[in-house]
Amino acid sequence: MMQGILLSESNVDFMIHGIFQYSFFGHTVWITTTHVCILIVMLILTGFAIAASRAMKKGGEVPGGFQNVVELIVEKLDGMVDVSMGKAAPRFYNYIGTVFIFILFSNISGLLGLRPPTADYGVTLPLALITFAMIRYNKWKYQRPMTIWEDLCSPLPKWLPIWMPINLISTMAVPVSLSLRLFANVLSGTAMMALIYGLLGWIATAWPAALHVYFDLFSGAIQTYVFCMLTMTYISNEIGDGVRR
């Protein structure tokens, strides 16, 4: 064998694989394992949502069983948004809640034997781009154009836009750092678990469960929280004390 043990493809495998390809207007498009995992996550979440809405529809004054769980989830998520966004919070309940549940379930889907969908940069970058679009849109919605221009040339006066390119770069760095943070955290967990299972062989029985608790549950939950928290912080920074137009 000419390659080192780490580099042999047979025992360590956490990469994305293509399942089948098809031609889309002349481009070759691959359906990968990420698509399949994200489909499973989506189906489970959709099933949960349907069950939840049905439980809420016939729910009574005194909640019981499943209705309790659903109300607890919604209240906790709304409370989280309330704490960090203040007055503008009700407009963002839907987005933050959706993103939170999706990322959380994606991260802990490693426990179900899936490859976490968030360990693919093609999943985290769109999430960060949606957040970025929301940040910019709310800035435009809540601030006057003159204030936006002043913020863009921020430390210097507004007739001297020397500092503007630097501010533009730091604006553009927001989606990159948001998506790379989530991606690298989940990928590092996936890679380490693949290394442990691939290289230790039969030694890795039972005890890696403790590592799963750290890498999948703890790290996944923390990163979900961080993603949502940063989204809310960025948006409420841009809103400031502006009034919606």
Add this chain to the structure above:
Amino acid sequence: MDFNENFILGCSAIGAGLAVIAGIGPGVGQGIAAGHAAAAVGRNPGAAGEIRTMMLLGQAVAETTGLYGLLVAILLLFVKPLLP
């Protein structure tokens, strides 16, 4: 110049090892954050919950630079971008 494939793989491994040195910075930073959080809880035990949340948030953000290094290392080892 054409290099042997094994030479490129070896250099990639060395590069990966150098890249994860980036883990030093977040380690120090997270330690400082945890120490200050402990001091804050000592001063005001009632706010332990909020302090823990804030500490975890700050640590997760500080972790990013180390993760960039880890990302470079993983790319070098498994994606092997330098191979022709």
